[in-house]
Amino acid sequence: MTDLPYIWREKKSIFQLKGLKCLKCEHVNYPLRRVCVECGSQELEEIQMSSTGKVLSFIVNHYLPKEFDKPLAIGVVELDGGGRLMSQFTEIKSEKDLKIGMPVEVVIRRMSDKDGMLYYGPKFKILQEETE
Numbered sequence: 221m222t223d224l225p226y227i228w229r230e231k232k233s234i235f236q237l238k239g240l241k242c243l244k245c246e247h248v249n250y251p252l253r254r255v256c257v258e259c260g261s262q263e264l265e266e267i268q269m270s271s272t273g274k275v276l277s278f279i280v281n282h283y284l285p286k287e288f289d290k291p292l293a294i295g296v297v298e299l300d301g302g303g304r305l306m307s308q309f310t311e312i313k314s315e316k317d318l319k320i321g322m323p324v325e326v327v328i329r330r331m332s333d334k335d336g337m338l339y340y341g342p343k344f345k346i347l348q349e350e351t352e
């Protein structure tokens with residue numbers, strides 16, 4: 221699921237959460253690309269995306285190679301202000317910890333320690349839901 225070399229290539233985009241906002245349709249493109257995925261426009265402006273958002277979807281994996289923490293929850297988050305990001309959740313013990321629509325924050329955490337190398341990347345940390 222996680223393409224580690226890709227993360228290193230796209231370091232600026234991924235670690236700093238830089239996206240490209242389309243000046244035509246306002247879609248936030250992430251990771252960085254040359255044309256808008258929604259309308260094909262090349263008029264894109266680099267923006268700082270929010271580090272908070274809400275869970276759109278998730279899955280929880282229990283059967284993985286030994287270098288991964290288990291269970292491993294992976295999901296898609298819609299960032300506040302636009303842009304979607306797919307990554308792992310951190311500090312998840314079971315499916316019960318996750319709900320669609322719950323608020324999360326993007327944090328940098330260890331992804332894997334394959335072959336004695338440490339790999340870091342963005343993960344989603346659940347924020348306490350605000351009580352209104």
Ligand SMILES: [Zn+2]
Nearest residue numbers: 242245256259
């Ligand atoms: Zn567009």
